[in-house]
Amino acid sequence: MRFVFGIAAVALAACQSPAVVSAIPGPPPGNTPSPAEVIAASKPEEWRRLDPENTVYMDFPNGRVIIELAPEFAPKHVANIRALSREGYFANGAVTRVQDNFVTQWAQAADPARPPKLGVEKLNAEFTLPRNAPVPFDVLPDPDTFAPEVGFSNGLYAARDGEKVWLAHCYGMVGAGRENDENSGGGTELYTIIGQSPRALDRQLTVLGKVVQGMEILAAFPRGTGDVGFYKTPAEYHRYADMKLAADVPEAQRTNLETMRTDSASFQTLVNGRRWRKDDFYTKPVGRIGLCNITVPVRVVK
Numbered sequence: 034m035r036f037v038f039g040i041a042a043v044a045l046a047a048c049q050s051p052a053v054v055s056a057i058p059g060p061p062p063g064n065t066p067s068p069a070e071v072i073a074a075s076k077p078e079e080w081r082r083l084d085p086e087n088t089v090y091m092d093f094p095n096g097r098v099i100i101e102l103a104p105e106f107a108p109k110h111v112a113n114i115r116a117l118s119r120e121g122y123f124a125n126g127a128v129t130r131v132q133d134n135f136v137t138q139w140a141q142a143a144d145p146a147r148p149p150k151l152g153v154e155k156l157n158a159e160f161t162l163p164r165n166a167p168v169p170f171d172v173l174p175d176p177d178t179f180a181p182e183v184g185f186s187n188g189l190y191a192a193r194d195g196e197k198v199w200l201a202h203c204y205g206m207v208g209a210g211r212e213n214d215e216n217s218g219g220g221t222e223l224y225t226i227i228g229q230s231p232r233a234l235d236r237q238l239t240v241l242g243k244v245v246q247g248m249e250i251l252a253a254f255p256r257g258t259g260d261v262g263f264y265k266t267p268a269e270y271h272r273y274a275d276m277k278l279a280a281d282v283p284e285a286q287r288t289n290l291e292t293m294r295t296d297s298a299s300f301q302t303l304v305n306g307r308r309w310r311k312d313d314f315y316t317k318p319v320g321r322i323g324l325c326n327i328t329v330p331v332r333v334v335k
Contacts, residue, residue, distance in 0.1 A: 152220070202232050
């Protein structure tokens with residue numbers, strides 16, 4: 034099944050009444066620290082190891098793409114991806130669509146298609162959670178065009194209004210492709226954002242994770258020349274070996290990662306340094322930062 038969605042077809046959902054957020058911190062004195070300097074000065078407890086049960090590997094000929102899943106926001110989709118992975122559904126899959134400044138999309142890409150055995154093709158959409166759901170939310174005080182409040186939930190870009198909380202379509206976020214029926218996706222086809230953040234897609238598709246390593250691979254494939262960036266023939270596909278849970282990969286073959294906690298003092302220092310960036314090149318600090326302009330640091334650990 035070929036899932037297609039486009040920018041023009043998506044309507045922006047109206048935001049609810051604005052929430053009260055904290056004041057934006059003032060500029061630090063002098064030049065702002067670089068991310069490398071903030072990372073070097075951070076403490077071990079300000080980092081969080083990725084859970085192998087919620088980490089997916091896609092091994093391409095030129096490197097490994099690593100995705101952290103978000104079971105708190107899309108539990109049924111994440112469980113389905115685990116089941117599909119463990120049954121071998123994604124073996125010898127392929128990137129089938131690359132639309133410039135929009136998405137890279139991948140699927141099983143088998144001919145003939147192999148139907149799921151343990152997983153399923155379709156699930157009910159998981160667009161939002163109630164605002165009072167037990168998920169962390171580290172608020173970013175800067176104004177946002179698409180939501181009254183934005184921030185991070187376990188390192189994932191997130192937004193909320195007076196009633197709901199959801200994951201946002203920033204660079205590297207991963208979602209489930211679907212057709213017009215909002216319940217026509219399930220995780221058998223996935224996409225990641227490779228261009229300017231199409232936040233109008235928020236609450237229109239199920240977002241279920243984020244690429245934490247390997248975006249340089251997914252963003253560099255040749256653009257498809259078919260409709261909305263699909264490749265015209267299977268010969269143009271870019272194959273990956275499989276989509277495997279890290280938990281199912283021998284320890285010696287794993288890539289062990291940790292991500293900076295977005296509730297840490299070091300992360301706040303990093304964000305404020307980007308907000309008020311001032312160095313030999315950046316001489317006019319802005320004093321504001323957009324949610325999708327923030328990169329959460331990730332590093333390899335022994």
